[in-house]
Amino acid sequence: MPVPVPRQRTGSPVAVGTTAAGPTSGPTAAGPLAAGSVTEAAGGGDLTLLVIEDDPAGTFTVPELLGDAGTRVRIRTARNLTEAERLLTDDVHCILVDLALPGSSRDRADGDELAVLRHVLRIAPRHAVLALTADADADRAAEAVRVGAQDFLHRDELDGRLLSRAIRYAVERKRADSTQVKLAESRLRAQENARLERGLLPTPLLQGSDLRFAARYRPGRSRALLGGDFYDTVRTPDGTVHAMIGDVCGHGPDEAALGVELRIAWRALTFAGLCGDELLSTLQQVLEHERESEEIFATLCTVDIAPDGRRAGLCLAGHPSPLIARKGRPAQLLPYENGGPALGLLPRARWPRRQVELGPAWSLMMYTDGLIEGRTSTDGERLGQDGMVDMINRQLTAGLRGEALLEAAVAEVRELNGGDLTDDVAVLLLDRDRDRARD
Secondary structure (H helix, E strand, O other): OOOOOOOOOOOOEEEOOEEOOEEOOOOOOOOOOOOOOHHHHHOOOOEEEEEEOOOOOOOOEEEOOOOOOOOOEEEEEEOOHHHHHHHOOOOOOEEEEEOOOOOOHHHHHHOOOOHHHHHHHHHOOOOEEEEEEOOOOHHHHHHHHHHOOOEEEEHHHOOHHHHHHHHHHHHHHHHHHHHHHHHHHHHHHHHHHHHHHHHHOOOOEOOOOOOEEEEEEEOOOOOOOOOOEEEEEEEOOOOOEEEEEEEEOOOOHHHHHHHHHHHHHHHHHHHOOOOHHHHHHHHHHHHHHHOOOOOOOEEEEEEEEOOOOOEEEEEEEEOOOOEEEEOOOOOEEOOOOOOEOOEOOOOOOOOOOEEEEOOOOEEEEEEOHHHOOOEOOOOOOEOHHHHHHHHHHHHHHOOOOHHHHHHHHHHHHHHHHOOOOOOOEEEEEEEEOOOOOOO
16 A cells, blocks of 8 residues: 655655665665664664565655755665565665555464564564554554564654654664673673583582581683682592692683593592592593693692591692691691603603601691792792792781681782782692591
């Protein structure tokens, strides 16, 4: 049916499908704009409008110049949805769809008065859409906005200036809606990633043990919960407590994923009865199969504490040696001679297991190099293991233990560094109190 639109009171009207330069119907004559120019057009550039209506006479008219800056609305017309799909390209900014356009016979039978609009919204999810209605059809116009149109226009009141403003408003609103959707999706992804990362952090399995456990974890990667450092602690049925801490070189998500794989593999192998050189050799095979390149390696420290809690086996694979503090004595590093190389460096490496005496009451701290490689504010040198030992001894003298000790250690290292540490930091602490121990 004809869809007359009153001509603008000033300026020269141009019929739909024509401009002063000739026909504009179709992608070529419309003068294509660069894809992705919706934001620029919304700010004052030319616009391309696709009109979907079934008036063969083309009585829909708009002026060529619609804005004070001399901007134009370029017109494409489609008489049905099939033709509209052919003319719908990325340089179209807005679609004006006549709600009086007849839908399919099935739509008419179902009584869906907005079937045509719903179809347009499905085929053009990234485009702004305006609904064209009769003046007396306010309810259907409001429903059109509810189902997804950016706005509606009454054909009986429409002129060129109103159409120009409506198109620009619709384009800007669509852009804002799309931005909000992307922000919401980004927040959901961030929440899902956070939940996933929290789920990948270990839960110590120490049921039945008299040891107390504490840990601190701070990834160096901005806005991440998980880095390339990893740790775990489990108790096997024979009463032995196994603890491990490691560090995959690098700080990205691939290194974090590899650290999780190594931790899970370590736990499975430990429950399967492996320890020492046999366990580390198998872990190296896991790393070699899972790493992105041959340059990736991982350092590792494992400790298996005997059921009586008085002695332990220690294996070092290129990793700093743990620190032990015994009651009444200063903290010191466990022996670190004769350790093996980092995992992934030598194909047939060996990792000797060394027996160490712990004593009746002790605190054992395992850590990654992020704790000792921060700078000191006094001279800019690395804190190092000696500086870390001095720091822990001061904090022990001040009466700090357990969670409070680790919190203070990480905070002081960050303060000495003058700000956030660039490397991942993982620290775990196992305490055995002689008064609580079961001999």
